[in-house]
Amino acid sequence: xxxxxxxxxxxxxxxxxxxxxxxxxxxxxxxxxxxxxxxxxxxxxxxxxxxxxxxxxxxxxxxxxxxxxxxxxxxxxxxxxxxxxxxxxxxxxxxxxxxxxxxxxxxxxxxxxxxxxxxxxxxxxxxxxxxxxxxxxxxxxxxxxxxxxxxxxxxxxxxxxxxxxxxxxxxxxxxxxxxxxxxxxxxxxxxxxxxxxxxxxxxxxxxxxxxxxxxxxxxxxxxxxxxxxxxxxxxxxxxxxxxxxxxxxxxxxxxxxxxxxxxxxxxxxxxxxxxxxxxxxxxxxxxxxxxxxxxxxxxxxxxxxxxxxxxxxxxxxxxxxxxxxxxxxxxxxxxxxxxxxxxxxxxxxxxxxxxxxxxxxxxxxxxxxxxxxxxxxxxxxxxxxxxxxxxxxxxxxxxxxxxxxxxxxxxxxxxxxxxxxxxxxxxxxxxxxxxxxxxxxxxxxxxxxxxxxxxxxxxxxxxxxxxxxxxxxxxxxxxxxxxxxxxxxxxxxxxxxx
Numbered sequence: 001x002x003x004x005x006x007x008x009x010x011x012x013x014x015x016x017x018x019x020x021x022x023x024x025x026x027x028x029x030x031x032x033x034x035x036x037x038x039x040x041x042x043x044x045x046x047x048x049x050x051x052x053x054x055x056x057x058x059x060x061x062x063x064x065x066x067x068x069x070x071x072x073x074x075x076x077x078x079x080x081x082x083x084x085x086x087x088x089x090x091x092x093x094x095x096x097x098x099x100x101x102x103x104x105x106x107x108x109x110x111x112x113x114x115x116x117x118x119x120x121x122x123x124x125x126x127x128x129x130x131x132x133x134x135x136x137x138x139x140x141x142x143x144x145x146x147x148x149x150x151x152x153x154x155x156x157x158x159x160x161x162x163x164x165x166x167x168x169x170x171x172x173x174x175x176x177x178x179x180x181x182x183x184x185x186x187x188x189x190x191x192x193x194x195x196x197x198x199x200x201x202x203x204x205x206x207x208x209x210x211x212x213x214x215x216x217x218x219x220x221x222x223x224x225x226x227x228x229x230x231x232x233x234x235x236x237x238x239x240x241x242x243x244x245x246x247x248x249x250x251x252x253x254x255x256x257x258x259x260x261x262x263x264x265x266x267x268x269x270x271x272x273x274x275x276x277x278x279x280x281x282x283x284x285x286x287x288x289x290x291x292x293x294x295x296x297x298x299x300x301x302x303x304x305x306x307x308x309x310x311x312x313x314x315x316x317x318x319x320x321x322x323x324x325x326x327x328x329x330x331x332x333x334x335x336x337x338x339x340x341x342x343x344x345x346x347x348x349x350x351x352x353x354x355x356x357x358x359x360x361x362x363x364x365x366x367x368x369x370x371x372x373x374x375x376x377x378x379x380x381x382x383x384x385x386x387x388x389x390x391x392x393x394x395x396x397x398x399x400x401x402x403x404x405x406x407x408x409x410x411x412x413x414x415x416x417x418x419x420x421x422x423x424x425x426x427x428x429x430x431x432x433x434x435x436x437x438x439x440x441x442x443x444x445x446x447x448x449x450x451x452x453x454x455x456x457x458x459x460x461x462x463x464x465x466x467x468x469x470x471x472x473x474x475x476x477x478x479x480x481x482x483x484x485x486x487x488x489x490x491x492x493x494x495x496x497x498x
Contacts (some may be wrong), residue, residue: 056072059103072092073086199343201253225259251351257316257354317370350387399412
């Protein structure tokens, strides 16, 4: 009786709080089926439909709007994968990608939909023989109490063990393993965290960006800053509640990065790396034009500049420089002039603003990027000699430096012809209203802001065109010389044959 009762209780209730760690949630685009949101579990989920087309599930601790939603359903499409649906059973087409969180069924649904045989049916195989054995014996009432007391203790032990195993699985997901390993690396590199006030001191170098991206590339892939912040930055800084820059070792910023959070981290890092390299190459060319002899003591520094020093360029990037646990304070508690953005961009250490762009021009549709653009205009007027102003940075090169990214430059120019900064949006209406008011108070109208952006890109496109023509003429000259040489050789062969 004891064994059968315990077995029944364990099978019935041991998995009531069944849950599995989420390995990944991402959007997949099919040619015929369109977009669909796929949830991958860490380990086999063991779910069965048993007559239902889809199951009601609960997703928690992902840091996305899916958390705790009562309107999420799932369709089993593999041992490790589920397709997420809305409350009407229609496929979800959009979701914030994440590699965190847990999945479970609604209360008591595990009894029906978990395992190859429903738990209610399998438990009955143990309950019925146990009851028959119990009532057919000469057991007293006291014995019955002892039996079920022992069964309850067994049940609690199984539940505790099950939850312990769940926590172990949660800590062993691919992302969690990388987070633990990377945290250990940072502790070895920086045993004592360097705390510093918001502003220009929280710069992060290209080397640190590359280190972060290279380590987490298998999980980041082409994902954006929303993913990076929720899945990497916040978990890494959760214990200390500090910015990532302070955790990794802050540096004095040299450049301010204006970017769109929907932009992939890889594209952002590559654009800034190209900018850093370009700055070093320009400095190298200026040193060469100064006729520095190869035996000059600084010649080794020049060579190092072209190879590695560019990785030391430091950028203020809100995702990494802001304390993501104290966002209201970082935004100035409603006063933009006290925000970390304002303090960083107005610092004398700031050499210019790198706006990371692609053909979509998304940053120019965001209110906080508009705020940064407004500050750039004012600073450039006050510091015309030592402030580079607004630089359009892409993976292919810095458009503002006349980079040979011709197709990107043309696409960017075409996109900017239709941009209206007045239509920019923010995460909250309060932020948009505050920034719109600053624009009106500072320059009088959005038309002036649009004029600045258009004038800037037109000037940069002219520079790109000049560089293109110069490269084209050089190539034409080389091809012309080769063509002339081939003609001489051909004439010589004809004379020999005659």
